[in-house]
Amino acid sequence: xxxxxxxxxxxxxxxxxxxxxxxxxxxxxxxxxxxxxxxxxxxxxxxxxxxxxxxxxxxxxxxxxxxxxxxxxxxxxxxxxxxxxxxxxxxxxxxxxxxxxxxxxxxxxxxxxxxxxxxxxxxxxxxxxxxxxxxxxxxxxxxxxxxxxxxxxxxxxxxxxxxxxxxxxxxxxxxxxxxxxxxxxxxxxxxxxxxxxxxxxxxxxxxxxxxxxxxxxxxxxxxxxxxxxxxxxxxxxxxxxxxxxxxxxxxxxxxxxxxxxxxxxxxxxxxxxxx
Amino acid sequence: xxxxxxxxxxxxxxxxxxxxxxxxxxxxxxxxxxxxxxxxxxxxxxxxxxxxxxxxxxxxxxxxxxxxxxxxxxxxxxxxxxxxxxxxxxxxxxxxxxxxxxxxxxxxxxxxxxxxxxxxxxxxxxxxxxxxxxxxxxxxxxxxxxxxxxxxxxxxxxxxxxxxxxxxxxxxxxxxxxxxxxxxxxxxxxxxxxxxxxxxxxxxxxxxxxxxxxxxxxxxxxxxxxxxxxxxxxxxxxxxxxxxxxxxxxxxxxxxxxxxxxxxxxxxxxxxxxx
Numbered sequence: 001x002x003x004x005x006x007x008x009x010x011x012x013x014x015x016x017x018x019x020x021x022x023x024x025x026x027x028x029x030x031x032x033x034x035x036x037x038x039x040x041x042x043x044x045x046x047x048x049x050x051x052x053x054x055x056x057x058x059x060x061x062x063x064x065x066x067x068x069x070x071x072x073x074x075x076x077x078x079x080x081x082x083x084x085x086x087x088x089x090x091x092x093x094x095x096x097x098x099x100x101x102x103x104x105x106x107x108x109x110x111x112x113x114x115x116x117x118x119x120x121x122x123x124x125x126x127x128x129x130x131x132x133x134x135x136x137x138x139x140x141x142x143x144x145x146x147x148x149x150x151x152x153x154x155x156x157x158x159x160x161x162x163x164x165x166x167x168x169x170x171x172x173x174x175x176x177x178x179x180x181x182x183x184x185x186x187x188x189x190x191x192x193x194x195x196x197x198x199x200x201x202x203x204x205x206x207x208x209x210x211x212x213x214x215x216x217x218x219x220x221x222x223x224x225x226x227x228x229x230x231x232x233x234x235x236x237x238x239x240x241x242x243x244x245x246x247x248x249x250x251x252x253x254x255x256x257x258x259x260x261x262x263x264x265x266x267x268x269x270x271x272x273x274x275x
Numbered sequence: 276x277x278x279x280x281x282x283x284x285x286x287x288x289x290x291x292x293x294x295x296x297x298x299x300x301x302x303x304x305x306x307x308x309x310x311x312x313x314x315x316x317x318x319x320x321x322x323x324x325x326x327x328x329x330x331x332x333x334x335x336x337x338x339x340x341x342x343x344x345x346x347x348x349x350x351x352x353x354x355x356x357x358x359x360x361x362x363x364x365x366x367x368x369x370x371x372x373x374x375x376x377x378x379x380x381x382x383x384x385x386x387x388x389x390x391x392x393x394x395x396x397x398x399x400x401x402x403x404x405x406x407x408x409x410x411x412x413x414x415x416x417x418x419x420x421x422x423x424x425x426x427x428x429x430x431x432x433x434x435x436x437x438x439x440x441x442x443x444x445x446x447x448x449x450x451x452x453x454x455x456x457x458x459x460x461x462x463x464x465x466x467x468x469x470x471x472x473x474x475x476x477x478x479x480x481x482x483x484x485x486x487x488x489x490x491x492x493x494x495x496x497x498x499x500x501x502x503x504x505x506x507x508x509x510x511x512x513x514x515x516x517x518x519x520x521x522x523x524x525x526x527x528x529x530x531x532x533x534x535x536x537x538x539x540x541x542x543x544x545x546x547x548x549x550x
Contacts, residue, residue: 034316035310041527159430159434160431163431165431169448170449173445251316252320255315
């Protein structure tokens with residue numbers, strides 16, 4: 001069983017990418033709606049919530065758990081990995097996106113957008129710098145020797161997406177404001193560092209222009225697992241494959257069903273659990 | 276000691292009105308930031324959180340507690356009042372606003388805006404209907420015999436206010452969208468059924484026009500206490516009066532200080548507590 005969790009609905013964009021690539025695995029999704037949004041919580045609190053979620057998913061029989069939330073990956077991944085070391089594989093969405101950006105950037109100018117929590121944590125900058133020497137290859141004579149990272153917190157995008165206001169003037173205006181410093185800095189690669197943002201990806205791509213590669217942390221996470229399975233074939237073999245899909249939420253199943261279906265792109269029902 | 280609580284910062288607009296009226300009382304404010312926002316949570320969960328908060332404030336020695344959040348007042352006031360019956364006075368912000376609207380309306384056409392939680396609860400409609408026969412007096416020959424209530428959930432206003440985007444085009448556009456059905460229905464009185472909205476009151480008044488009376492649930496709650504004290508002088512006498520003000524938050528004190536100061540209109544510091 002693969003466990004995927006997020007503070008609410010965003011993680012379903014990660015689940016969607018997993019289902020495209022690996023439709024046969026058994027999945028259990030947990031949306032911790034009772035404690036959403038993680039994006040504006042303290043690191044301390046996010047750590048506590050992430051441990052709770054992983055605990056719950058372990059009890060459901062998960063052997064591989066995906067922290068499908070950038071804020072949670074930024075704040076708590078290493079913490080929770082150290083707790084479950086040797087017992088469980090826990091992966092985040094942040095490192096795969098950072099790695100893909102380093103491989104993709106032509107000039108070394110990488111933009112990152114995310115919640116306030118993710119940006120303030122500095123986790124993207126940290127991971128980009130960490131893997132830079134291995135993965136960044138300048139592809140143009142104008143390219144920088146060292147990558148330059150421009151980050152921008154976009155706190156209103158999550159509520160706008162959750163209100164279904166994808167194609168509205170207000171969302172376009174907010175995107176324009178948020179993306180302006182990234183355009184001015186001439187980023188050539190932009191990381192969507194929040195699992196809500198794939199729903200705005202087309203609009204963001206249109207605004208940034210064709211020359212900018214937009215990287216979804218949701219898709220990057222699903223792509224990265226292929227490589228992980230190659231290096232750990234035993235893990236892949238040990239995962240059950242009956243095409244089961246279970247959805248749990250820690251609050252209001254009606255809202256989970258309505259919003260979740262939009263994020264996943266197919267009709268789902270969530271069962272309420274206390275964790 | 277008077278206890279005032281909210282899911283975060285909104286309740287500070289209520290505290291502000293109390294401090295104007297009764298600066299000498301001792302106050303303890305609790306912002307349950309770790310569980311904000313209440314506006315999109317299930318009734319069941321809001322009930323649980325409200326009991327936790329009241330419990331905490333009781334332990335601080337509060338004899339009068341104000342549920343300074345419309346969602347919490349709508350979902351949980353009666354529940355928590357029944358638990359503490361005879362031991363503690365617990366008042367909300369919803370009934371005072373409903374009563375003031377009924378007294379004020381000229382034509383009987385009352386609008387209510389609030390979070391999704393408050394509007395979906397139907398609590399304003401219920402309270403307005405309950406006190407209608409006592410308080411509503413038609414003041415014009417065009418006035419309706421029975422009040423007509425037009426409600427509108429405005430889920431984006433809380434994040435916009437919390438981002439400090441008070442005087443922006445985006446907020447104006449959202450307000451225009453949200454207020455349109457209320458203008459079309461020719462409401463003559465509009466209840467701001469969320470304690471975040473006083474920060475938008477001027478803009479809302481401008482948009483609704485001079486003929487519409489805008490009622491802040493924060494101010495109505497503070498006004499109502501005067502009457503309550505007249506009927507219960509013993510309660511007023513029993514409250515300590517040293518001008519003490521203590522602010523607690525259940526998460527991130529930095530954010531509480533920054534945002535809270537904006538809501539209260541004076542610089543405050545919050546102390547973090549586990550409840």
